[in-house]
Amino acid sequence: MSDFRESIDIDRSPEDVWDYVVDFSHLPDWQASAVSAQSLTEGPVGVGSRVxxxxxxxxxxxxxxxxxxxxxxxxxxxxxxxxxxxxGHVHGEIDPIDDGRHSRLTIELDFEGKGIGKVLLPLVVRPQIRKELPHNERTLKERLEHGVA
Known part of the structure; x- marks a missing residue:
């Protein structure tokens, strides 16, 4: 069972949602805590790729x-x-709804603290994520349905 699980319906196809969500250059646009993101792996993204x-x-x-x-x-x-x-341990799923005209995005998050992270996790991280995750999904929905995506 995940620490956090949120779902939201988006008025875009699963392919459109996928293309935006897995493109890490967009993370700071829809995730409040993301400052920057960059790929560390050359070539196409797949299992083993790092960011x-x-x-x-x-x-x-x-x-x-x-x-x-x-x-x-x-x-x-x-x-x-x-x-x-x-x-973090992140799992995301995009399910087609309305014959693929819309999507249901579900994001699950778990966390593990190492060193100072053991202190930060219950005091800072979990409370921050509790507020941020629903906000992030609403921001993502807004960007995909009405924004520049």
Whole structure:
């Protein structure tokens, strides 16, 4: 069972949602804590590909490396944190609804703290994510349905 699980319906096809969500250059556009993201792996994205994400957590900017452990376009992806004090475990699914004219996006998050992360996790990270995840999904929906995506 995940620490956090949120779903939202989006008035775009699963392919459109997939293309936007897995393009890490868009993370700062729809995730409140994301400061920047860059691919660390050359070539096409797939299982084993890595991305470096810098997140604003509490009063600090914390870099973390995430590695794809699942990559099944346009349906599901999973990422595992491989370094840093806070290691996220992310699983996302995009399900077609209305014969593929719309999508249901579900994001599940778990976290593991290492070192100072053991202190930050219950005091800062979980409360921040509790507020941020629903906001992030609403922002993503807005961008995909009415924004520049």
């Amino acid at each position: 470096r994400v810098v997140r604003h957590i509490g009063r600090r900017e914390i870099p973390m490396t995430m590695e794809y452990t699942e990559y099944d376009p346009p349906h599901a992806w999973a990422l595992q944190g491989v370094d840093g004090p806070i290691r």
